[in-house]
Amino acid sequence: MDRTRTKSMLASGATAGAELAVFAAVATTAAGPALAFARWLIGVAGAGLGFALNRRYAFEPTDEPKRRQGARYLACSVSAATLATGLFAVVMRGGG
Numbered sequence: 001m002d003r004t005r006t007k008s009m010l011a012s013g014a015t016a017g018a019e020l021a022v023f024a025a026v027a028t029t030a031a032g033p034a035l036a037f038a039r040w041l042i043g044v045a046g047a048g049l050g051f052a053l054n055r056r057y058a059f060e061p062t063d064e065p066k067r068r069q070g071a072r073y074l075a076c077s078v079s080a081a082t083l084a085t086g087l088f089a090v091v092m093r094g095g096g
Contacts, residue, residue, distance in 0.1 A: 004058055011053035019046040036092070040085040047077030 019042050026038045051073045055066070062069075 004060075007058035008054055011050060011058050014053060015046050015050040018049060019043065036085055036089045039088050040081050043081030043084055044074075044078055047073065047081065051077075 022042050022045075023039060026042070027035060030038050051070060055069070
């Protein structure tokens with residue numbers, strides 16, 4: 001496995017660990033729609049962390065502006081967080 005892929009996987013693992021830790025803490029006090037919203041918010045925040053870690057440590061610098069890269073990454077991440085939260089809500093309701 002090449003260095004870039006290894007660094008990216010480490011960044012993703014760190015991001016997932018941070019998301020899980022925050023979600024576990026929130027899950028002790030929130031329920032229902034508040035828990036689903038927290039799940040979504042944590043997913044979006046985790047995506048921001050993942051972008052920052054990957055851009056800084058995993059991938060080679062490019063000429064593309066950070067703002068453009070970040071906007072594209074944010075759009076994908078919000079979509080992914082929304083889909084994951086929808087699935088989470090279905091499972092929590094017992095429909096999964």
